[in-house]
Amino acid sequence: MAETPPFGEEPTGEPHDHDHAPSGAPGRDTPPATPGKVAMWLFLATEVMFFTGLIGSYVVLRAGSPPGSYSNLFPPGTDLASRAGAVGLVLLDPGEDPDKVAALVAEAGGLPAEEADRFVETAGEIGEAVVLVDSPYEPSDVEGWRQRLAEAGASVEVRGLESFAWPPPYNGLVNPLSIDLTALNTFILICSSVTMVLALAAIQRGDTLRLSLWLLATILIGSTFLGIQVYEYIQLIGPTIECSVAVSGWHVAVAVPLAALLLLALLQARKTEGRTAAVVLLSLVLVACYEVVSILGLTADLDAEFLEAIGPVTTALRLDEALYQADIGPIELGHRYSVGVGASGHFRPSSSLFASSFFTMTGFHGAHVTGGVLALTLIWLRSLFGGYSKESHAVVELAGLYWHFVDLVWIILFTVVYLI
Amino acid sequence: MDPTGTPTTVVVAHREHSSHVKAYLRVFLALLALTVAEYLYARLLTDAPAALLIGGLLVLAVIKAGLVGLFFMHLLFEGRWKYLVLVPTTFLASVTVLGLVPDLAYRQDDRAGAPPDHVASAGEEP
Numbered sequence: 001m002a003e004t005p006p007f008g009e010e011p012t013g014e015p016h017d018h019d020h021a022p023s024g025a026p027g028r029d030t031p032p033a034t035p036g037k038v039a040m041w042l043f044l045a046t047e048v049m050f051f052t053g054l055i056g057s058y059v060v061l062r063a064g065s066p067p068g069s070y071s072n073l074f075p076p077g078t079d080l081a082s083r084a085g086a087v088g089l090v091l092l093d094p095g096e097d098p099d100k101v102a103a104l105v106a107e108a109g110g111l112p113a114e115e116a117d118r119f120v121e122t123a124g125e126i127g128e129a130v131v132l133v134d135s136p137y138e139p140s141d142v143e144g145w146r147q148r149l150a151e152a153g154a155s156v157e158v159r160g161l162e163s164f165a166w167p168p169p170y171n172g173l174v175n176p177l178s179i180d181l182t183a184l185n186t187f188i189l190i191c192s193s194v195t196m197v198l199a200l201a202a203i204q205r206g207d208t209l210r211l212s213l214w215l216l217a218t219i220l221i222g223s224t225f226l227g228i229q230v231y232e233y234i235q236l237i238g239p240t241i242e243c244s245v246a247v248s249g250w251h252v253a254v255a256v257p258l259a260a261l262l263l264l265a266l267l268q269a270r271k272t273e274g275r276t277a278a279v280v281l282l283s284l285v286l287v288a289c290y291e292v293v294s295i296l297g298l299t300a301d302l303d304a305e306f307l308e309a310i311g312p313v314t315t316a317l318r319l320d321e322a323l324y325q326a327d328i329g330p331i332e333l334g335h336r337y338s339v340g341v342g343a344s345g346h347f348r349p350s351s352s353l354f355a356s357s358f359f360t361m362t363g364f365h366g367a368h369v370t371g372g373v374l375a376l377t378l379i380w381l382r383s384l385f386g387g388y389s390k391e392s393h394a395v396v397e398l399a400g401l402y403w404h405f406v407d408l409v410w411i412i413l414f415t416v417v418y419l420i
Numbered sequence: 421m422d423p424t425g426t427p428t429t430v431v432v433a434h435r436e437h438s439s440h441v442k443a444y445l446r447v448f449l450a451l452l453a454l455t456v457a458e459y460l461y462a463r464l465l466t467d468a469p470a471a472l473l474i475g476g477l478l479v480l481a482v483i484k485a486g487l488v489g490l491f492f493m494h495l496l497f498e499g500r501w502k503y504l505v506l507v508p509t510t511f512l513a514s515v516t517v518l519g520l521v522p523d524l525a526y527r528q529d530d531r532a533g534a535p536p537d538h539v540a541s542a543g544e545e546p
Contacts, residue, residue, distance in 0.1 A: 029497075030497060030498060030499040031494070031497060031498065031499070032499075033498070033499060033501040038501065038505070041502070041505045042505060045505050045508075045509040048509050048513055049509070049512060049513060049516070052513040052516050052517065053516065055517070056516050056517045056520055059517065059520065060520050168466075169462065169466065170463070170466050179459070179462070179463075183455065183459045186455055187452065187455055190448065190451045190452065190455065191448075193448075193451075193488065193492055194444060194445070194448040194492075196492075197444050197492050198441065198444065201440060201441050201444065400492075401493055404488055404489075404492040404493045405493070407488055407492075408485045408488045408489060408493075411481055411484045411485050411488065412481055412485060414481075415458065415477050415478065415480070415481035416481075419458065419459075419462040419477050420462075420473065420474050420477055420478075
C-alpha cells in the first residue's frame with residue numbers, strides 16, 4: 001500500500017491518477033481510498049441523514065395534513081364547515097387595461113392601490129387569483145363585480161369552494177411555486193456540476209488555465225442559481241424595503257470586497273504567469289459590467305416592459321432604485337397572491353405548514369450552495385496563484401464531491417417539493 | 421498513470437482523459453433530457469392517479485441522482501471501500517423514512533372514515 005501523503009497533496013480519485021491498484025480489487029483500475037476522500041464521504045453520509053430527516057418530516061407532515069387544510073377561497077387553516085356554500089370571483093386575465101381593472105379590484109377587495117396593482121400583475125402572470133368571496137361571514141355582490149370587471153375588459157369567472165389536504169402543483173390559487181422557473185434553475189445547477197467535473201478533468205491533465213476558467217464558470221453558474229432562488233424568495237415573501245435607512249449598502253457589501261480580492265489576485269498574478277493575469281482581468285471586467293448595468297438601471301429611464309422581460313434582474317434594479325432614492329419611503333417588492341396562498345397575500349414561513357416546510361428545505365439547501373460557492377471561490381483564487389498541479393489537486397476533487405452532492409440533493413428536492 | 425511517463429503512456433492517458441470528458445458530457449445530456457422528461461411528465465399527468473404520478477417522478481429523480489453519484493462523484497470507479505460508507509447510510513436513511521410508513525397508513529385510515537362532505541374536495545392526499 002502506498003505511503004499516505006499529507007492532506008492536500010494526496011493522490012485523487014480519478015481512475016488514472018495513481019500508481020497501484022488497491023489491494024482487494026485485482027484486475028480493476030480503481031483509485032485509492034485516500035484519507036481526505038473517505039473523510040469527505042463520511043461527511044456526506046451525515047448530510048444524507050440530515051436531508052433524509054428533512055424529507056421524511058415533510059412526507060409525514062404532508063401525508064398527515066387533514067382534508068380541508070387548504071382551499072381556493074380562504075386562507076390556509078380556515079374552518080370550512082360553515083362556509084360550504086361560499087363562492088369566489090376569480091380574475092383570470094386583466095385584459096388590455098390593467099390599471100382600470102386594478103382600480104376596480106382595489107374597490108371590490110378593499111385593497112390599497114399599490115397592492116391592487118401588484119395583485120392584478122401577479123394574477124396576469126400566474127393566470128388566476130380570487131378577487132373577493134361571498135360567504136355567510138363576508139357577504140359580497142360577486143355577480144355585480146363580475147359584470148363590472150368584465151365590462152372593463154378583464155376575464156373573470158365565479159367558482160365554488162374547493163378544498164385540498166395539501167396545495168397541488170399548478171394551482172395558482174393555493175400553490176404559488178413557479179415550476180417553470182425552478183425547472184430552469186435545476187437545469188442551471190446541473191450545468192454547474194458539469195463545469196465542476198470539467199475543472200477536475202482539466203487539472204488531472206495538468207491544465208491549470210482551464211482549471212481556473214471552469215472553476216470560475218462553476219462559481220458564476222452557482223451564484224446564478226442562488227440569485228434565482230433569492231428572486232423566487234422575494235417574489236414569494238413580498239418584503240418591504242425601508243428606504244430611509246438603506247443606502248447603497250448592497251454595492252458596498254458586494255463590490256468592494258470583490259474588487260479588493262481581485263486586485264490582490266492581480267498583483268500576485270504579475271509575479272506568476274501571464275495567462276493567470278488574463279483570467280483575473282476578465283473577472284474584474286465582469287465585476288465592472290455588473291456595476292455599469294446596475295448604474296444604468298438607476299439613471300436611465302428604461303422601458304418597463306424591458307425590465308419585466310429581463311426577469312430576475314428587475315428585482316435587483318428595483319432594489320437598487322429603492323436604495324438610492326432614500327426619500328421615497330418604504331417600497332414593497334414581490335408578488336401579491338390570492339388569499340388561498342396566505343392570509344396576507346404573501347407566501348411566508350408563517351403562512352402555512354406548506355410554506356414553512358418549503359422554506360426550511362430549500363433554505364437549508366441554499367445555505368449549502370452558498371457554502372459551496374464560497375469554498376469554490378477560495379479554491380479558484382488559489383488556482384490563480386498556481387496552487388494546484390497535476391500531481392496535487394485533492395482539494396479540487398473534494399470540493400467537487402461536495403458540489404455534486406448539493407446538486408444531487410436538489411434533484412430530489414425539486415421532485416418532492418415542487419413536482420409532487 | 422505509468423511512473424515511467426514515456427510519450428506513449430502520456431498519449432494513452434490523454435486519450436483516456438478525453439474519453440472521460442466525453443462520458444461527462446453524455447451524462448450531462450442525459451440529465452438534461454431526464455429533467456425535461458420530468459417536467460413534461462409532471463405537467464401532462466397532473467390529474468393522473470397519485471401512484472402513477474409520484475412513482476414515475478421518483479423513478480426519474482432516482483435515475484438522475486444515480487447518474488450524478490456514479491459518474492460525477494466517481495462512485496462507479498471507486499474500490500470496495502465505498503460500500504462501507506454507502507450501505508450503512510442507505511440502510512439508515514431507508515429505515516428513517518420507512519419507519520414512518522405505519523404512522524402514515526394509520527392517519528390515512530382515520531381520514532377515510534371522515535370525508536369532508538361539506539365541500540367539493542379535490543386533489544386529496546394519496
